């Protein structure tokens with residue numbers, strides 16, 4: 172069989188072009204309504220070289236993390252098995268505080284979290300939950316500031 176390093180590269184080459192390979196928060200924006208909330212403006216780069224913006228709020232990160240944990244985190248972090256991996260930790264919920272400040276303080280933490288996710292083994296990058304989160308929806312592409 173191919174040595175691990177070569178296999179990994181060839182695994183990576185097999186990935187579809189629309190798989191996200193990097194994602195960084197470019198800005199935050201406030202959505203005013205009955206309840207104000209903040210969204211993170213995330214620039215996603217795909218393996219095929221395209222770049223686009225998606226807009227996600229914290230609770231969407233939280234829901235993604237719950238799904239990923241349920242499906243992929245090992246019973247015992249000391250012993251990940253073939254289809255489990257140790258996930259980066261998600262910054263926690265905050266119950267009190269100024270929403271703008273909470274959002275701003277989350278920028279570096281969520282950048283680290285996304286970097287951690289997208290640095291996991293190539294088989295993980297193919298998981299539906301992950302690809303759905305980073306997929307650019309119609310709403311994302313029609314987004315008006």
Ligand SMILES: CCCC(=O)OC[C@@H](COP(=O)(O)O[C@@H]1[C@H](O)[C@H](OP(=O)(O)O)[C@@H](O)[C@H](O)[C@H]1O)OC(=O)CCC
Pocket residue numbers: 208209228229230231233263264265266
């Ligand atoms: C003492 C006052 C308690 C209080 O107001 O907490 C409110 C809720 C927490 O509400 P939740 O929805 O469970 O959790 C909140 C949302 O995830 C929110 O996401 P978004 O920014 O996208 O809106 C985060 O920004 C908040 O930091 C978080 O607290 O607490 C619960 O309902 C607990 C349920 C597990």
